Every structure is written in C-alpha cells, then in structure tokens.
Amino acid sequence: MSKLCVVIPMKRPAHAKQRLAGCLSHREREQLAISMFTNTLMFFRRHFPALNMMVISESDEMLSLAASYGANTLREDGKKGLNGALSQACQWVKNAGFSHQIIIPSDIALLDQEEFSALLQAARCHQVVIAKAKDGGTNALATSPPDAIAFRYGTESAAKHDAEAGLQGLACCQLLLPNLSQDIDQSDDLERAIAQQPQRFSAWRRGADTPFIKERRYA
Numbered sequence: 001m002s003k004l005c006v007v008i009p010m011k012r013p014a015h016a017k018q019r020l021a022g023c024l025s026h027r028e029r030e031q032l033a034i035s036m037f038t039n040t041l042m043f044f045r046r047h048f049p050a051l052n053m054m055v056i057s058e059s060d061e062m063l064s065l066a067a068s069y070g071a072n073t074l075r076e077d078g079k080k081g082l083n084g085a086l087s088q089a090c091q092w093v094k095n096a097g098f099s100h101q102i103i104i105p106s107d108i109a110l111l112d113q114e115e116f117s118a119l120l121q122a123a124r125c126h127q128v129v130i131a132k133a134k135d136g137g138t139n140a141l142a143t144s145p146p147d148a149i150a151f152r153y154g155t156e157s158a159a160k161h162d163a164e165a166g167l168q169g170l171a172c173c174q175l176l177l178p179n180l181s182q183d184i185d186q187s188d189d190l191e192r193a194i195a196q197q198p199q200r201f202s203a204w205r206r207g208a209d210t211p212f213i214k215e216r217r218y219a
C-alpha cells in the first residue's frame, strides 16, 4: 500500500466515556480513556512501526502523549464533534500526500495484530472498508482516497458509511472482526473487557496511574 495514515480521534479525557458515568467516577473515566488511548498508541508503535499515525484532539495533553509515541498531531479547531474532527484530520492526511487512511477509535478493548492485518489486506482491494462495531457503529474505517466518503459517525454508522460508498459506486466491504468489533461504551462492555483481560485492566482498576499520568500528573 503506497501511503497509509492511521487516524486516531481522541476526545478531551475530562469529557470522555460519559456513558460510563453510572458506574465510574469522573477520574476513573478519565484514567480509562487515557489508558486505552495509550494502549492504542503502543499497539501501533509495537506492531506496525512503519505506519504513520495522526492524532486529532482538542487536548494539548493528549496531543503531547501522542507525539511521545511518534504520532503526527493536529489540534481540533472548534467543537465540531467527531465527524467535524475527522473531516479536519482527513484534510491534513490528503495535504500530506497519503493515498489511504484508516480511522481507529481510541476505545477498542483489545487491538489484535492479525485483525488489523486483515483490515489492511481488505483496504488494498476496496476503496472503503468498514469494521463494524457490535452496536452497528464503525470501529475502523479505511478509505482510499482518504475523503472517498463523508463521515457519518453516530448511531448505526456502519450502514450509513456503507450507503455513502454505494451512492458513489465505490468498492466497499464490511468486516465483523471479533476483537475490533468491541469498543468500550457501556458498563457491560467494560465488565466484559475486565473479565477477558484482567491483567491489563487490573492496574487501572486499582486506581494505579497510567504511564502518562504517572509522568505528568494529569490536570
């Protein structure tokens, strides 16, 4: 694949994981969001070191954390929501000369190297590849060119992205990958993730700081 950029949107941690407010304190939600974001950055640095990353956020702390893992960073201009942030990031990706883009959220419970390789393989022969979330959302979106379709993140976004590709007659495929379909939105998602990966979540569960917070007490 000529030139691919992985785009990771990251909400300001203080505003993240609102749907977990019923079971986690504000600080636990911040720490969980930062922990999963850090894990995402580590995954790509460790398993796909040749891939370029681009992180868009309104949080300077998250952009600094991303840069420490070698990611390009972009400060979100204004509160345009996820689709607005991704459109801004996509413009950067195009201007930087990338032919392919893959959007990955920062809240996938368990990123899997073989699944991401399957996503890359599908992206070689489809202009749009949608890795469906278990709730009908979009947990990865590969596009070539980067702005091949409009971003329609929100409820049932996988079907909306598929429809966008169909309207434009683009080669599109949907994948349902066991791990990549599992993002952590609701309390049962979190309970399932803790049960599946007790080690990874134990540090966070004990209230231990994530590496980022340890180094730079997060405000």
Ligand SMILES: Nc1nc2c(ncn2[C@@H]2O[C@H](COP(=O)(O)OP(=O)(O)OP(=O)(O)O)[C@@H](O)[C@H]2O)c(=O)[nH]1
Residues within 6 Å of the ligand: 008, 009, 010, 011, 012, 015, 016, 017, 018, 019, 020, 056, 057, 058, 076, 080, 081, 082, 085, 104, 105, 106, 107, 185
């Ligand atoms: N840069 C940026 N990233 C966002 C925005 N909204 C969501 N994200 C990111 O997009 C991915 C999917 O997030 P959501 O599940 O929609 O939101 P969340 O904050 O994780 O959870 P809720 O607060 O419960 O909706 C995560 O990586 C978020 O950090 C936004 O407005 N700007």
Ligand SMILES: O=C(O)[C@H](O)COP(=O)(O)O
Residues within 6 Å of the ligand: 105, 133, 135, 136, 137, 138, 139, 152, 153, 154, 155, 156, 157, 158, 183, 185
């Ligand atoms: O998948 C999406 O369209 C967005 O991430 C929102 O979905 P979620 O809130 O279920 O993650």
